[in-house]
Amino acid sequence: MGDMNSSRRGRPPINNQVIRVGGAIALPPLLRARGIDADMLISELGLQPSAFDHPDNVIPFAKLGQLAQVATERTGLTDLGLRACMQTGLTMLGTVGYLVANSATVGAGLACLQSYLHLHDEGAAPYFHCEGRLAVLGYEILAPELAGADQIVFGAIAIAANLLREIGGPGFVVREVSFAYRAPTDTSAFAAHFGAPLRFRADRNAIVFDAAVLERPIAGANTLLRDFLASQLQESVRIGDGDVAKDRIQRVMRTLLATGCITQDEVARAFGMNRRTFARRLQERGTTFRALLDAVRFDAARGLLATSAASLEDIAARMGYGDVTAFARAFRRWSGDSPALWRRKQATSVLLGE
Numbered sequence: 001m002g003d004m005n006s007s008r009r010g011r012p013p014i015n016n017q018v019i020r021v022g023g024a025i026a027l028p029p030l031l032r033a034r035g036i037d038a039d040m041l042i043s044e045l046g047l048q049p050s051a052f053d054h055p056d057n058v059i060p061f062a063k064l065g066q067l068a069q070v071a072t073e074r075t076g077l078t079d080l081g082l083r084a085c086m087q088t089g090l091t092m093l094g095t096v097g098y099l100v101a102n103s104a105t106v107g108a109g110l111a112c113l114q115s116y117l118h119l120h121d122e123g124a125a126p127y128f129h130c131e132g133r134l135a136v137l138g139y140e141i142l143a144p145e146l147a148g149a150d151q152i153v154f155g156a157i158a159i160a161a162n163l164l165r166e167i168g169g170p171g172f173v174v175r176e177v178s179f180a181y182r183a184p185t186d187t188s189a190f191a192a193h194f195g196a197p198l199r200f201r202a203d204r205n206a207i208v209f210d211a212a213v214l215e216r217p218i219a220g221a222n223t224l225l226r227d228f229l230a231s232q233l234q235e236s237v238r239i240g241d242g243d244v245a246k247d248r249i250q251r252v253m254r255t256l257l258a259t260g261c262i263t264q265d266e267v268a269r270a271f272g273m274n275r276r277t278f279a280r281r282l283q284e285r286g287t288t289f290r291a292l293l294d295a296v297r298f299d300a301a302r303g304l305l306a307t308s309a310a311s312l313e314d315i316a317a318r319m320g321y322g323d324v325t326a327f328a329r330a331f332r333r334w335s336g337d338s339p340a341l342w343r344r345k346q347a348t349s350v351l352l353g354e
Contacts, residue, residue, distance in 0.1 A: 030075075175197075
C-alpha cells in the first residue's frame, strides 16, 4: 500500500464505481415539480437524461452524488435524498431485492442484502448485526469526501425503512434512526417517514429495530425462485483482479468493520477461503490484510471525524481499537495529524468553503 498520507489511498477512485439508478429515477420528476429543467441539469453534469428512464440503468456513483448536491442547492430542499426515495421499495433493488423478498426469514434476507448489494451499488457497503435485543441495519459510504454523500445516505436509509416494513410484515416498528451527517433545516419529513427518534451527526447511518424480527418468516417467499436468484448472484461474486479485487475485498471489510467482526478469518470466510489461501491471494495482488485494513479504517475514521459529532472514544471503538491512544497513533501514521487536529482542519476548510 505504501504511504498512507493520501486521502484516496487503498481503493480505486470513486469515479470508477457505479450504482443502479434505482430509486433515483424519482429525482427528475422532483426537480421538474420545483420548476427546474431536469434534463438540462443532468446534462450539465455529464450524464444522459435517458439514464433515469429505468432503474436498471447504471451511472457513476460520484455523479449521483454531484447530482444530489447540485439538486439540493437548486431546489433548496435539504432533505431531497429522503424525498426522492420515500416511495422506493424492494422492486427498485432489482435482482437483489427479489432475492431478499424471497428469503426464508427477515434475517436471511438482510444477510443476502449485505452479501450482494455491491453488485448494484459499488460506492457503499450495507451491514446488519445485533446489539443485544436490538438489530441494526446500516449503510456506509466508502468515500467520505464524496459530494452529496449526505443526500445519498438519506435516500438509502429511507429505502432501508421501506424494505424492513415490506419483509418485516404487520407490526414492524423502527426504534431509532441515526445519520452521521448534520440535520437538514427541516426534519419533519424524516419524522413522518420513519416514525421514530432521530439522531443526526451520530456515529453511523442506521436503522435500529427489534432483533426478534430477524426470525420472522417472509410472507410469500418462493423457495425455488430464491435458490435460482442466489445461484445467479453467486456467479457474479468473485474476488477478481487488480484494483477490482482490492475494492471488492475492502467493501467486505468495511461491512465487517461496521459489525465489529473485522478479522482476517472472517474476511477470508466471506470469500469462501481459509486464512492461508486468502493471504496468498492478497500477496499475489501486491497487498496484505493489514494494509487493506489500515485503508478501510482510515476511510471510515475520516468520514466520522468529518461529518459526525462522535467522540474520539466512540470512533476508536468503532474502528476496533481498545483505546483512543492506539487509534490516535494509527491515525497520525496514516494522515500525519492527530484525529483531533485533522477534525479541526476539516471544520475550518468547510467554514472557508474550501
